[in-house]
Amino acid sequence: MSAPAARREAVDSPPAPTRRRRRLDPALLFIAPAVALVLALFVYPFVYGLILSFQPYGEHEADGALGSYLAFFGDPRERLSIWNTLRLAVPATVIDVGLALPLAYRLRRPVPGQRVITALFVIPLTLGTVLIAEGMLQFFGPAGWVNKTLIAFGLVQQPVQFLHNYLGTLISLLISDFPAVFLLLLGYASSIDPALDRAARVLGASWWQRTWRVTLPMLAPGIAVAAALSFVATFSVFPSAVLVGNPAGETRVIAFAAWQAAYERYDYSEGSAIAIVMGAIELALVGAALSLRAGGYRRMRTEGAR
Secondary structure: OOHHHHHHHHHHOOOOOOOOOOOOOHHHHHHHHHHHHHHHHHHHHHHHHHHHHOOOOHHHHHHHHHHHHHHHHOOHHHHHHHHHHHHHHHHHHHHHHHHHHHHHHHOOOOOOOHHHHHHHHHHHHHHOHHHHHHHHHHHOOOOOHHHHHHHHOOOOOOOOOOOOOHHHHHHHHHHHHHHHHHHHHHHHHHOOOHHHHHHHHHOOOOHHHHHHHHHHHHHHHHHHHHHHHHHHHHHOOOHHHHHOOOOOOOOOOHHHHHHHHHHOOOOHHHHHHHHHHHHHHHHHHHHHHHHHHHHHHHHHHHHHHO
């Protein structure tokens, strides 16, 4: 090839692609405060507590790095706190979801007085656990309105013991956690296209068939998320178990056991170990709920493909 031809070929050939350097998107700087907040308030305390839980001291130091965990699981009274917490968290979650689901599905479309009804359901969310417990002491106490009404109608002869026991703590959890479950399920129920139910009705499906094959599969992801959030909130119960429960007995929950280890016995390692155990149980339940949520989406895609 001659030199002029080579020069012409070099001129006509496209230039070699150059690798463009990625530049940081300035918009990412806006999430920096949120990331710093999460690291400071969640990640750092968790990592610090995890490390501290493997540093036992005192009488547990001879058992090695797992001394604090062995002390917790080796004490029947401490182990019982897990069962006490599950006895509260599981029924509260089931009852909250069971009550909120039909109400949310009914209120997904405009009905007379919908705003007032929704506001009444959401009010407990603004009160807080301590204020709810204080109100329960006045409302469900021996001289409260509930007992006065029951005695006035002759339903009971003596005041019913609603407080300072398992029942009082369960009622407090139901009142405080119901609004969040209701609002979450209401959002999922409102997103269901009513045309799906009408189409199933036209095809001859009964109410039970429409509920089982259309409504529940569509709501399954929301039910799983609502149940997971409700369980996490109720499993970490502390003020209600102390204020309206019996923390020395049937409502000695795992959070109270961690508090006693850290601030009564000043064993921060065991207190951290109990907190890690509590977090592991919650994480396992949330993982199971998310798996159910993913299964609900897969079922909807399978039903749609059919």
